[in-house]
Amino acid sequence: MNPSPALPANFNEFVGNAPAVDSLRTAIAAGRLPHSLILAGPAGAGKYTLALMLTMTVECLRQPRDLWSNGQALATFCGNCANCSRILTAANLEEQVAAAVAAREELRETDKKDTRVLIQPHPDVLIIPPDPPQLLIKLGQVRTLIQHAHYLPAEAPRRIFILTAASMMKEAANSILKILEEPPETAHILILAENVGELLPTIRSRCAIVRLGALPVEEIEMLLADRRPEVPPQQRALIARLSQGAAGRALSFDLEAYTAARADAIIFLRNAAAAVQESTGGRAAEPDHSALFKMTETYRAGAEGQQKTVALLRAFALLLEDMLLIEAGTPELVRNTDLRPELTRFAQALPFRWIEQATHALDQVHAGMRRNLLRSLSLDAFAGQLASAVAP
Numbered sequence: 001m002n003p004s005p006a007l008p009a010n011f012n013e014f015v016g017n018a019p020a021v022d023s024l025r026t027a028i029a030a031g032r033l034p035h036s037l038i039l040a041g042p043a044g045a046g047k048y049t050l051a052l053m054l055t056m057t058v059e060c061l062r063q064p065r066d067l068w069s070n071g072q073a074l075a076t077f078c079g080n081c082a083n084c085s086r087i088l089t090a091a092n093l094e095e096q097v098a099a100a101v102a103a104r105e106e107l108r109e110t111d112k113k114d115t116r117v118l119i120q121p122h123p124d125v126l127i128i129p130p131d132p133p134q135l136l137i138k139l140g141q142v143r144t145l146i147q148h149a150h151y152l153p154a155e156a157p158r159r160i161f162i163l164t165a166a167s168m169m170k171e172a173a174n175s176i177l178k179i180l181e182e183p184p185e186t187a188h189i190l191i192l193a194e195n196v197g198e199l200l201p202t203i204r205s206r207c208a209i210v211r212l213g214a215l216p217v218e219e220i221e222m223l224l225a226d227r228r229p230e231v232p233p234q235q236r237a238l239i240a241r242l243s244q245g246a247a248g249r250a251l252s253f254d255l256e257a258y259t260a261a262r263a264d265a266i267i268f269l270r271n272a273a274a275a276v277q278e279s280t281g282g283r284a285a286e287p288d289h290s291a292l293f294k295m296t297e298t299y300r301a302g303a304e305g306q307q308k309t310v311a312l313l314r315a316f317a318l319l320l321e322d323m324l325l326i327e328a329g330t331p332e333l334v335r336n337t338d339l340r341p342e343l344t345r346f347a348q349a350l351p352f353r354w355i356e357q358a359t360h361a362l363d364q365v366h367a368g369m370r371r372n373l374l375r376s377l378s379l380d381a382f383a384g385q386l387a388s389a390v391a392p
């Protein structure tokens with residue numbers, strides 16, 4: 001996967017959800033963008049990408065317009081002015097949040113508590129991600145938002161705040177209510193929500209809500225045929241399914257890296273399946289510990305190992321989900337379409353309870369990595385946990 005995804009160069013390249021996007025651009029052109037706005041939609045629908053593009057559109061120093069033949073004006077951005085280019089630097093949000101969290105880990109305990117994870121690509125643009133380890137938006141972050149919102153913009157027409165998730169601590173949610181009710185004329189607050197139901201009804205009722213949908217697999221396949229014609233059709237079909245409705249993810253999908261990570265994830269499955277057969281007295285092959293050991297040995301500490309580990313865990317999660325789809329009797333929904341026969345065999349060999357426990361172990365590993373991004377994960381210990389999750 002592309003580690004620093006670029007933003008689409010213009011709105012024509014933002015795939016999907018055209019009516020919603022057009023209405024927001026029309027509102028900006030007319031100076032009527034809601035001051036409190038929820039962008040709702042599933043992961044991969046492009047909420048953050050769109051939020052950043054809208055931010056550039058509001059803040060752009062050139063204020064370009066696309067004019068339609070019916071006289072309608074849609075606001076857009078130049079992508080080059082001092083405001084656009086600074087806002088663009090927030091495109092690789094995940095990396096920046098990881099860096100901010102890692103920097104905080106280095107602080108003394110007393111300072112850690114007061115350090116908020118905030119991304120500020122431009123003096124007037126503040127991006128507020130959920131704060132690890134709980135992954136909730138915290139009171140301190142909302143307090144900073146409120147403080148900034150009451151200042152006039154410094155270098156751009158407006159101050160814009162993007163909350164990248166809807167999950168908030170109770171005090172944070174209560175505290176944001178007031179500013180959502182009467183936001184300053186010069187401020188816009190955007191909340192990105194996978195699940196609008198996570199927000200207090202009182203927050204929802206104070207915001208305009210715009211909904212984005214994930215793209216159907218067929219639409220992503222067409223997009224890939226158009227933009228990445230060099231990729232063979234069979235691989236395009238696979239990428240379309242693996243990117244789970246996310247156009248941006250599909251366009252930058254590195255199938256080779258994914259396949260490598262997945263091959264390692266399969267060693268976990270093979271090992272666990274062998275352990276199950278052993279424990280039930282089957283005369284299956286011995287668990288191949290040396291293959292597992294050779295694989296985990298290639299995962300080293302440090303940033304590169306970290307990235308490789310994340311890719312491995314992501315591939316493993318997709319494999320588990322696919323096995324559940326097979327068990328549920330819906331094999332047509334499997335994303336790793338090229339591995340369907342092999343996954344069916346694993347789904348038969350490994351009991352449902354094992355898949356459940358493996359999913360749980362995976363969640364714990366993710367939580368652990370969020371708490372301490374610098375610590376390298378012990379894949380051997382993880383594999384041991386998976387293999388022992390089978391005792392009847």
Ligand SMILES: [Zn+2]
Nearest residue numbers: 060078081084
């Ligand atoms: Zn610009």
